[in-house]
Amino acid sequence: MSIDQEASVSNIELNSQYTGSLGGAVIRHTLIFFVVMFIWEMANRTGFSNPLLLPRPTDIAASIWKIYVTQGNVWYHLWVTFQEAMLGCLVGTVIGIALAVAAVLSDTFRQFLKPYIIIVEATPRIAVGPIFVTWFGFGMSSKVALAALVCFFAPFVNTITGLLGVQEESYELFRSLGANRRQVFWRLMIPTALPTMNAGLKLAVGSAFGGALVAEFISAQAGMGILMARYTMSLNMPSAFAGLLSITLYGFLLFRTMEVIDRRVLYWLDDDLMAKKSAKRAIKFRQELGL
Amino acid sequence: MSDIGSDGVLAGVKELTPVQKTLAHGLVFLILFGGWELGARAGYVNELIMPAPTAIAYRLYEMFFVTGSIYWHYIITMYEATMGFIIGVSIGMGLAITAAISPVFRRYWAPYAVVFNVTPGIAVTPFIIAWFGFGWSSKIALAALVCFFPPFINTLTGLLNIDKDATELFRSLGSTKKQYFQKCQIPSALPIIIAGLKLAMTGALIGTIVAQFFSASEGVGILMQRFAFRLNMDGSFAALIVMSLMGLSLFTLMEYMDYKVLYWRRHSRMEEVGAKRKRQWIKENGDMSQA
Numbered sequence: 001m002s003i004d005q006e007a008s009v010s011n012i013e014l015n016s017q018y019t020g021s022l023g024g025a026v027i028r029h030t031l032i033f034f035v036v037m038f039i040w041e042m043a044n045r046t047g048f049s050n051p052l053l054l055p056r057p058t059d060i061a062a063s064i065w066k067i068y069v070t071q072g073n074v075w076y077h078l079w080v081t082f083q084e085a086m087l088g089c090l091v092g093t094v095i096g097i098a099l100a101v102a103a104v105l106s107d108t109f110r111q112f113l114k115p116y117i118i119i120v121e122a123t124p125r126i127a128v129g130p131i132f133v134t135w136f137g138f139g140m141s142s143k144v145a146l147a148a149l150v151c152f153f154a155p156f157v158n159t160i161t162g163l164l165g166v167q168e169e170s171y172e173l174f175r176s177l178g179a180n181r182r183q184v185f186w187r188l189m190i191p192t193a194l195p196t197m198n199a200g201l202k203l204a205v206g207s208a209f210g211g212a213l214v215a216e217f218i219s220a221q222a223g224m225g226i227l228m229a230r231y232t233m234s235l236n237m238p239s240a241f242a243g244l245l246s247i248t249l250y251g252f253l254l255f256r257t258m259e260v261i262d263r264r265v266l267y268w269l270d271d272d273l274m275a276k277k278s279a280k281r282a283i284k285f286r287q288e289l290g291l
Numbered sequence: 292m293s294d295i296g297s298d299g300v301l302a303g304v305k306e307l308t309p310v311q312k313t314l315a316h317g318l319v320f321l322i323l324f325g326g327w328e329l330g331a332r333a334g335y336v337n338e339l340i341m342p343a344p345t346a347i348a349y350r351l352y353e354m355f356f357v358t359g360s361i362y363w364h365y366i367i368t369m370y371e372a373t374m375g376f377i378i379g380v381s382i383g384m385g386l387a388i389t390a391a392i393s394p395v396f397r398r399y400w401a402p403y404a405v406v407f408n409v410t411p412g413i414a415v416t417p418f419i420i421a422w423f424g425f426g427w428s429s430k431i432a433l434a435a436l437v438c439f440f441p442p443f444i445n446t447l448t449g450l451l452n453i454d455k456d457a458t459e460l461f462r463s464l465g466s467t468k469k470q471y472f473q474k475c476q477i478p479s480a481l482p483i484i485i486a487g488l489k490l491a492m493t494g495a496l497i498g499t500i501v502a503q504f505f506s507a508s509e510g511v512g513i514l515m516q517r518f519a520f521r522l523n524m525d526g527s528f529a530a531l532i533v534m535s536l537m538g539l540s541l542f543t544l545m546e547y548m549d550y551k552v553l554y555w556r557r558h559s560r561m562e563e564v565g566a567k568r569k570r571q572w573i574k575e576n577g578d579m580s581q582a
Contacts, residue, residue, distance in 0.1 A: 053422055
């Protein structure tokens with residue numbers, strides 16, 4: 001079993017029961033959104049809720065304008081966090097996949113790795129944050145290291161699961177056709193493992209982001225984490241909310257990008273893409289044969 | 292969590308006897324830690340970066356048996372994580388059941404679920420601290436927030452993805468909606484719900500520790516951060532090991548629950564429960580096989 005036992009939102013069709021037109025749905029969703037916002041705004045203005053705790057939607061909107069346009073300071077922090085998360089994700093994924101491949105290719109290595117992996121799995125990995133800050137200093141490297149540590153596990157486990165999940169029949173087919181070890185690895189094991197590996201990568205991207213933020217909370221000079229921490233500590237809640245919304249948007253974009261990549265790489269799981277791809281290959285094949 | 296430790300993925304290939312296996316693992320462990328210890332003693336490894344294993348072990352011994360300072364922090368952290376877990380799981384599963392029963396709720400909640408999915412829960416830490424203060428409640432709130440999503444999405448997925456044939460069987464036998472929910476939807480969703488709970492347990496511990504890093508006066512997280520910032524690395528490693536122990540114990544607890552609740556997924560457990568139920572049935576209805 002792989003680590004993607006957390007079902008993802010995209011897998012279940014939350015909208016499946018809906019039968020009306022798309023335009024109607026959008027209008028109704030927007031209407032509900034504005035009603036909720038209006039109630040929130042009014043509750044604040046009439047004093048039912050404290051604006052220091054839950055700032056007004058209009059204030060948040062003004063703060064978004066402020067931090068993105070008037071002050072424009074958020075760009076720099078976003079860029080720093082983005083770099084930290086992406087570098088961390090890269091390092092963590094490379095280590096995770098490399099370890100997994102080594103563990104799959106060598107039974108001995110796998111056996112001796114197992115107890116340590118169980119310990120690493122049980123440790124809340126984000127807890128190493130303070131130690132990493134001490135080791136790597138207050139700059140970017142400690143954030144990259146924590147992001148890498150936090151995100152390395154999902155690709156590792158999923159790669160092992162995927163690579164070992166090859167069906168006996170496929171393996172025997174490859175063997176009976178005289179494939180060598182390398183061909184079995186690249187043509188059979190890797191394609192079989194790719195869907196699981198990609199699920200691991202998706203999780204890794206999200207958790208690298210979280211790891212970078214936590215490392216920034218512990219100590220940093222720049223980044224979204226420290227920016228939000230500063231805003232909340234000075235009780236400038238509208239700006240803090242604007243920062244949180246940026247993080248949400250950024251997370252959403254990352255998530256969508258990963259899904260697009262997922263679809264492109266795993267073209268054989270999507271009927272349309274598969275048809276396109278095979279049509280292309282058929283043309284190429286005919287050209288090569290000179291038909 | 293993955294079950295990398297189970298026989299499915301990492302089944303030993305070489306046939307070693309248990310004694311041989313223990314010896315081999317012990318040897319590898321000794322070589323690793325002996326090398327580390329020697330390196331630290333000989334001055335190859337900086338004490339401030341990697342304290343010697345014996346120093347860490349001594350510090351652990353001191354924490355638990357000499358000063359006994361760890362117990363209070365341990366209890367507080369476990370309390371915060373468990374309370375957060377209970378609250379988060381109740382909210383998550385409550386929302387999921389509502390969404391599974393009511394398509395309208397599901398439709399209008401969907402966009403917000405996506406927003407929750409893409410925001411790393413720990414990014415909200417500064418807000419939680421600002422709202423709930425520096426005491427226990429902020430840690431509980433963050434733990435609840437971080438662990439709420441996996442049970443929510445897994446419960447919803449499990450309740451909605453019911454085998455079509457099972458649904459039709461229940462309908463053709465004239466089951467009521469309540470019977471369908473209790474006897475069909477819940478049992479078939481339980482495996483994935485429990486997988487979500489396992490993720491939530493880890494999440495709750497992580498949420499608690501991150502909130503403690505941000506600001507706290509008691510708890511293993513803040514203990515470790517204090518040690519690390521004073522460059523008392525053996526102390527902070529000892530705290531890390533304590534956190535691993537926490538994670539391990541909570542994980543074992545969840546595994547035990549998995550074992551007890553999902554009895555039909557393991558053959559031996561199924562037989563055990565079946566035999567018990569048979570005895571119970573005979574006690575209540577008399578032994579029919581005699582007649």
